[in-house]
Amino acid sequence: MKPVIVVHGGAGRIFKEREEGSRAGVVRAALRGYGILKQGGSALDAVEEAVRSMEDDPHFNAGCGSVLNEKGEVEMDAIIMDGKNLDSGAVSAVKNIANPIKLARLVMEKTKHMLLTDHGAHLFAQAMGIPETPGEKLITERSRERWKKNLEPDSNPQEFQKDLGTVGAVAIDREGNVACATSTGGLSNKLIGRVGDTACIGSGGYADNRSGAASTTGHGESIMKVVLARLILYHMEQGMSPEMAADTALEYMKTRVGGLGGVIVVNNSGEWAARFSTKQMSWATVKDDQLHYGIYAGERDTKPVDEALISESEGF
Numbered sequence: 001m002k003p004v005i006v007v008h009g010g011a012g013r014i015f016k017e018r019e020e021g022s023r024a025g026v027v028r029a030a031l032r033g034y035g036i037l038k039q040g041g042s043a044l045d046a047v048e049e050a051v052r053s054m055e056d057d058p059h060f061n062a063g064c065g066s067v068l069n070e071k072g073e074v075e076m077d078a079i080i081m082d083g084k085n086l087d088s089g090a091v092s093a094v095k096n097i098a099n100p101i102k103l104a105r106l107v108m109e110k111t112k113h114m115l116l117t118d119h120g121a122h123l124f125a126q127a128m129g130i131p132e133t134p135g136e137k138l139i140t141e142r143s144r145e146r147w148k149k150n151l152e153p154d155s156n157p158q159e160f161q162k163d164l165g166t167v168g169a170v171a172i173d174r175e176g177n178v179a180c181a182t183s184t185g186g187l188s189n190k191l192i193g194r195v196g197d198t199a200c201i202g203s204g205g206y207a208d209n210r211s212g213a214a215s216t217t218g219h220g221e222s223i224m225k226v227v228l229a230r231l232i233l234y235h236m237e238q239g240m241s242p243e244m245a246a247d248t249a250l251e252y253m254k255t256r257v258g259g260l261g262g263v264i265v266v267n268n269s270g271e272w273a274a275r276f277s278t279k280q281m282s283w284a285t286v287k288d289d290q291l292h293y294g295i296y297a298g299e300r301d302t303k304p305v306d307e308a309l310i311s312e313s314e315g316f
């Protein structure tokens with residue numbers, strides 16, 4: 001099987017100032033994940049690495065750069081899933097850690113459970129020797145400004161759900177195993193304790209070698225109502241291509257519950273899609289040593305990938 005990776009950096013509107021950083025961030029993440037796949041690494045390692053690189057990148061709403069809750073704190077959700085055996089791990093409402101996706105993977109591999117939240121997730125992180133990151137270090141000027149403005153009585157909350165940037169990745173490796181990973185700070189000025197789609201299996205992501213893998217972004221409550229990632233896999237099980245399955249599921253979410261979002265998908269023969277019902281979604285993919293990426297509907301740039309480009313992406 002030829003390896004493939006697809007990543008997204010959120011389906012919200014991307015303001016001009018963040019466009020370049022967002023594009024560079026998804027390209028870098030896709031190249032890093034592809035580097036792992038090219039060396040014979042697993043889909044699971046590739047999606048974790050791709051998501052980790054975007055968590056560390058302040059341009060995105062995940063890890064450092066996460067949006068803030070109503071109290072002005074970071075609370076993050078993340079999920080990872082292995083399509084080989086349907087194992088998954090997730091964390092919700094976690095603070096003070098740099099890479100929630102890593103903690104989600106540890107939940108999958110080191111516990112008998114699938115989802116740890118808040119205080120318990122924090123204790124688990126300590127037990128696993130993950131260093132504590134002061135909340136302040138995850139907060140950027142952009143996220144604090146957004147939070148402050150959103151507290152003003154005349155601000156429009158819709159406006160502040162625009163320039164966010166949840167992150168995700170799906171991949172298939174040489175062995176034909178698929179995996180997905182998704183990570184987010186959630187929605188700006190959300191209630192304390194609000195858990196979104198990202199931490200919920202089948203909503204923020206799903207992976208099954210028998211059909212493929214999907215990672216989602218968008219209005220979390222809508223995504224959860226239609227269990228978007230699993231719905232996409234269902235359509236692929238019924239014979240649809242990744243693109244058709246993605247469009248059908250997004251259309252259902254729009255007409256049934258009025259929700260908008262975006263998805264990345266790979267099927268078990270390595271066909272992929274990056275589709276969205278919002279105006280924009282930053283995405284990138286590498287397949288057959290060709291990098292494709294875009295932000296606007298219909299936009300698609302292509303570049304050949306060589307060793308030099310891959311090692312350049314590793315410096316971050």
Ligand SMILES: CC(C)C[C@H](NC(=O)C[C@H](N)C(=O)O)C(=O)O
Pocket residue numbers: 009010011012013061161162163164165166184185186187196197198216217218219220221223260261278
């Ligand atoms: C307004 C939407 C399209 C922006 C999008 N947000 C999320 O994906 C949030 C995540 N699904 C949740 O609900 O916790 C983004 O970050 O780009």
